[in-house]
Amino acid sequence: MDKPTAWEKILEHLKSRIDERDFETWFRDTKQRHETPEVISVQVRAPLYVSWISENFASQISESAQLAGLGGREIRFGADGDASSTVAAAKGPALVRKKAGALNPAYTFENFVTGNSNRLAHAAALRVAEHGTRQYNPLFVCGGAGLGKTHLMHAIGHRRLSRQPGDKVVYLTSETFVNEVVLGVRFNRMEAVRQRLRAADILLLDDVQFVIGKEASENELFNTFNALYDDGHQIVFSSDVLPREIPGLNERLKSRFEGGLIVDIQPPELETRVAILRQKAEARQIALDDDVSFFLALKIKTNVRQLAGYFERVAIFSEMRGEPISLDLAKEALKDVLRDAEQTASPAEIIRAVGAHWGLKPTELKARTKKEQIVFPRQVAMYVLKETTSLSLPEIGRLFGDKHHTTALYSIRKIAARREEDSEFNRLVTGFISQYR
Ligand code: ADP
């Protein structure tokens, strides 16, 4: 075996820090081009990968570089000869160099799609950006990976700067915060770090759960919080779990985190996922048909980053091919990353997936009942099975608790008719079908 390159060492750590499928999509084909004591240069598949990687995975990459003992290096990504973008693996006191301008211009309220899953978080974020109130201080935004916490925090920063251009907005990832404290202590410049933090009119601290368990940083966070809070300055935290679920969180910080408003972001429902895809496509001025957006939105349910990543992959594929995006093209672009199981789903999986759209378990779909909220999803499931498998009507009937084949036939006719009348419903069904065919 050859010795691993620096980039391979980084990948080793990165692998466990990001979603497996994201890793496959964005990093599998990356290769180290060359390496100097300052710079690691990495080859990616196409120029568009460069911006996607640096926008979405910069912090995980720099974290992985640190874990691999390569913390001081700059990492440059490029495709075929150009070294366009750079992800700097954190070195030195980043806080001092970083301006509020470090906000990602793509993460604005205008680009944030709302739905039931995130409406409250969005409203609270907007409120805090525009007014800042005691009641909402701190604002604690909680939600799973890739659901838009970081996006909202940057949006708050942008909005505040546009409303109050003189305000000092400080956005920090928790790693940067911890690094600052560690370096501040080591180089005896804690006072400067403190001054800068406490000058903030609004402090946005992302992924605060990473601070917990690091004693010096926890203390500094507590003191910073108190100083800002007492001066009436706004603080916003994000975390992947609720304060009471952060392991090892001490009481005094917990009571601070819980002292304002806690809002959570849930995985987006189908309509919102589709709307997000439409928005991403529009922003890139790419035409995206409904059958493709429903196909993607039905594949990826719990992580917007991944959803957007799949869209991006399809867009890149279409560009490289010189063909417009179609359902077939999307399927081909994603064939390496979509699990085989998803390509050839069993009837049981189809029933589960259709039921899940209405929050129903397979056993509920099969229950002996005439309640409309069960009957209708059951009819849809029957219809989708008819369209995507070679099962006969009697076989389909049997899958739903021994229904007669005429029941199956009636169901299928009813859904076919409804598809003609209701275009939104039609899109939903088309999405199911294209997912399993
Ligand atoms: P988190 O910080 O919760 O892990 P991010 O804020 O980094 O998630 O979001 C991941 C990606 O998904 C980003 O590209 C972001 O723009 C996008 N995204 C998430 N939620 C939305 C939304 N509601 N509307 C538009 N884009 C979204």
Ligand code: MG
């Ligand atoms: Mg985040």
